[in-house]
Amino acid sequence: MVRFSRVGLRYPEGEGAWALTGIDFALAPGSFTWLLGASGAGKSSLLGLMHLSLRATEGEVEVLDSRIARLPRRGFPALRRRIGVVFQDYRLLPHLSVFENAALPLRIQGLTEARLTADVREILRWVGLLDRAESPPTTLSGGEQQRLALARAVVARPSLLVADEPTGNLDAAQARRVIALLREMHRLGTTVIVATHSDALPEEYPAPMLRLDAGRLVSHG
Amino acid sequence: MAEARLRQLRGRDPLGLRRAFADRLLPALVGAMALLAALALAGADGAGRLAERWQQGEAGQLLMQLPRETPLEPVLARLSALPGVASVAPVPEERLRQLLAPWLGEVPDLPLPHMIAITLRMETDQIPLLEVVQTIPGAQLELRSEAVRLAMRLAEGLQGLSLAMLGIIGLVAAALVAVATRAGIAARRDTILILHELGARDGDIAGRFARRLAWLCALGALGGLVVAIPALWYLATQALPVVLARDVQPDDLPWAWLALLPAAAALIGWGTALVTLRAWLRRLP
Numbered sequence: 001m002v003r004f005s006r007v008g009l010r011y012p013e014g015e016g017a018w019a020l021t022g023i024d025f026a027l028a029p030g031s032f033t034w035l036l037g038a039s040g041a042g043k044s045s046l047l048g049l050m051h052l053s054l055r056a057t058e059g060e061v062e063v064l065d066s067r068i069a070r071l072p073r074r075g076f077p078a079l080r081r082r083i084g085v086v087f088q089d090y091r092l093l094p095h096l097s098v099f100e101n102a103a104l105p106l107r108i109q110g111l112t113e114a115r116l117t118a119d120v121r122e123i124l125r126w127v128g129l130l131d132r133a134e135s136p137p138t139t140l141s142g143g144e145q146q147r148l149a150l151a152r153a154v155v156a157r158p159s160l161l162v163a164d165e166p167t168g169n170l171d172a173a174q175a176r177r178v179i180a181l182l183r184e185m186h187r188l189g190t191t192v193i194v195a196t197h198s199d200a201l202p203e204e205y206p207a208p209m210l211r212l213d214a215g216r217l218v219s220h221g
Numbered sequence: 222m223a224e225a226r227l228r229q230l231r232g233r234d235p236l237g238l239r240r241a242f243a244d245r246l247l248p249a250l251v252g253a254m255a256l257l258a259a260l261a262l263a264g265a266d267g268a269g270r271l272a273e274r275w276q277q278g279e280a281g282q283l284l285m286q287l288p289r290e291t292p293l294e295p296v297l298a299r300l301s302a303l304p305g306v307a308s309v310a311p312v313p314e315e316r317l318r319q320l321l322a323p324w325l326g327e328v329p330d331l332p333l334p335h336m337i338a339i340t341l342r343m344e345t346d347q348i349p350l351l352e353v354v355q356t357i358p359g360a361q362l363e364l365r366s367e368a369v370r371l372a373m374r375l376a377e378g379l380q381g382l383s384l385a386m387l388g389i390i391g392l393v394a395a396a397l398v399a400v401a402t403r404a405g406i407a408a409r410r411d412t413i414l415i416l417h418e419l420g421a422r423d424g425d426i427a428g429r430f431a432r433r434l435a436w437l438c439a440l441g442a443l444g445g446l447v448v449a450i451p452a453l454w455y456l457a458t459q460a461l462p463v464v465l466a467r468d469v470q471p472d473d474l475p476w477a478w479l480a481l482l483p484a485a486a487a488l489i490g491w492g493t494a495l496v497t498l499r500a501w502l503r504r505l506p
Contacts, residue, residue: 051418052418052506053418053506054506055506074422076506077420077421077422078420079420080418080419080420081419081420085418091411091415093412093415095412104415104416104419105419105420108416108419108420108421108425109420152419
C-alpha cells in the first residue's frame, strides 16, 4: 500500500538541510497508523511525500503500489485522486459554499451534478454539516471547518487517507469527533495515517505508531 | 432544481476566476488593442486596394505600337506567353480613330499602326518584354511612368507597415494577457495548489484560465470594434474622394477581416493563458 525505502528529503529542491533521512517503513492496506513527533520533526514532510506534494531527494517512495520516482508526470493526477488529504489549516476555498467545497474532488473527476449530489449530501450528513450546505466555509467554527475538510478528503472514497494534525486547532470535544470520523473511515476499509504532536490521542485510541525525531524514524510499531 | 442549477454554475468556477481577473481593465486594454488593430487592418487593406487599382487601371497598362504590315496574331501570342503579363488586347482601329479625331479630324484613309494594350501583374520585371519588343522590327513600347512605379511602391510599403503594426499589436496583446494571467495566478495561487493536490490535471486548470481569458479578450475586442467601425467609416468618407475620386461604399471596409478580430483576440488570450499556466504548473511536484 505505502512503502518508504531509505527515503531522504532536503529543502529546498534537494539542496538545503535534510528534513528527513533514512526513512524505512510500510503501511499495510486497511491499516490505521499514528504519526507522532514534536513540531518540526518532519511529520508534514513525510505526509507531503505520501500525498505527492513533495518528491523524495533520495530513496524510494511507493504509494498505492506506484513507485513515485518512476511515475510519469501525467500519472500523478489519477494517483492523487485515490488519496484523501486533511490539512491542519483546512485549506477550504472561501469563495465556494460548504457543498461546493465538499464536491470539488468529484467535480475534478468529471462527475455530473446529478451524479455527485447524492454522494455529497451523504458525506455532509455523515460529518454533520448538511444543514450548512449552502453556507460559506468562513461562517463555520474551527471544528466544522475541519469536518468539512474531512468530508472533502473522503467524498471520492480514497484508498489512502492522510491527515496532518487534523485536531491541532480543535478543542477536545471537536477533536474526538474528528478522530471518530477518521476511525470510521478506517473501519470502512480505508488506509488511514494521522499525524499528531500529542501523545494523548494515541493513548485514547491505540493503533500502530510511527515516531519521528529530527527527521529520523525513531520507533515503528 | 434552481438550487442545483445555481450550484452547477458556481461549481464551474472553482478557481474564482471571475473575481481573480479585473473584469473591466483587461477587456478595456484589449479593446484599445483591437481599435489599433482595426485601423492597421483597414490601412493595409486600403493600401492594397490602391496599389491594385493603379496596377490594373490605366496606369498599370502599357501600350505597344506595331507597324501596320506586321502580323498581329504571332505578336499577341508571344506577349501572352511572357511571365508577368496579365492580359494582352489589341486596341480596335475604330477606337484609335475616335481617340485621334480631336487632333486629326476625320481621316478614314490615314493608315494607323496596330496598338496593343498590355497589362502587367504587380512587380513584374519588364526586361523580357523589352527584349521581345527589340526583336520585332518597328515595334515601340510606352514604358510605365516612374511616378506610377513610385506611387505603387509607396502603397505597398504602407501595406507592409500596416501588417507589421498588426503583428506588433498581436504581440503586445499577448504580453498583456500573460501579465493578466500571472496576476490571476497570484490572486488564486492557493486555490490552484489545492485543485492540483486534489488531482486536477494541468490541462484542466490551465483550460479554465484560458477559457476565461479568451472570453474577456473577445469581449474587449468586440468593444474596440464597436468604436473602430464608425471611426473607419469617417476616415474612408474623408480619404476616398481625394485618393480614388469617388464616394465611400459599404464594401470599402474590410468587413471580413474586422469580423475576425474578436476571434483572433480570443485565440491570443486562450493560447497565451494556456502556455503561461502550463509553464507555471510544470514547476509544481
